[in-house]
Amino acid sequence: MRNLLLFLLLFLPTTFCISQPYKEAGSAFKDTDGNPINAHGGGVLYHNGTYYWYGEIKRGKTHKVPGSTWENYRVNAGGVSCYTSNDLKKWKFSGVVLPANKTDKTSDLHISKVIERPKVIYNKKTKQFVMWMHIDSEDYAYARSGVAVSNSPTGPFKYLGSERPNGNMARDMTVFVDDDGKAYHFYSSEENATMHIALLTDDYLKHTTTDKRILIGLSREAPAVFKYQKKYYLISSGCTGWSPNEANYAVADDILGEWKAYGNPCLGKDADKTYYAQSTFVLPIPGKSGKYIFMADQWNKLDLEKSKYLWLPLTINSRGIPEIKPN
């Protein structure tokens, strides 16, 4: 009886809150005002008991970029939104924390540009919230990383500029803070053929020259990173634009050491298409070792604003293999 109670207490709330969204992918993700959550390619920061979900605002008409040699659909850049929650179920819209620029065509944040995959980390030393994001031109040739900073998790964030880390092309990305406070920027580089990991400076605002090439020539994007029992895990997608493909997980003993790509962490029906979604973040469930939420985007390339979200439980099995299962 005691064990049953313990099981119910520990697992039912989690099972409920992370299984619900898959069944109703998209429709379940409304904010507390009843509006669809607009936070794509997002990530979650857990800070002082609150979850902050940051993501791309996609609003307006999707069009195909004329003259593009690949299937390049785009929508005006809308900036970065933030939603807050205490339970991962109810999300309150907390504002546009980094707005797009409507007037200055030369700005990185102009609506004609690409602002994708924003991720926010907290720097304990500077007490600042640092946002890194993929900044691009509509043909994706600019290939840079932008950075913004704020004293508050709900912004406003001050945009500091963009760079090509150590001169390298940089597109899909995430940032990861290790237990020792060092932060790393994972970015798809070299025309997306090879992933890089750059160590950020102590204030997290710039790249150091420590920049490691991993998954060389494997063409991976949409990186999501987490650590479990001293090992580092990286889930990524293949490169097929907005169309779904098979995910892969890679593991390393040392974050700047050798990363080995294994296979698909997804199980069951539609696993070869990541359930028609693409990774964006892996959120550790506080207090539940080895339990995570796999956050993914179900892109609607013909109407990007209508893209949905897919959140699934991710667990690590006894052999250290990550497993994502549809409900």
Ligand code: DGJ
């Ligand atoms: C795949 C990336 O993961 C997305 O963030 C976006 O850049 C699309 N490609 C654009 O086609």
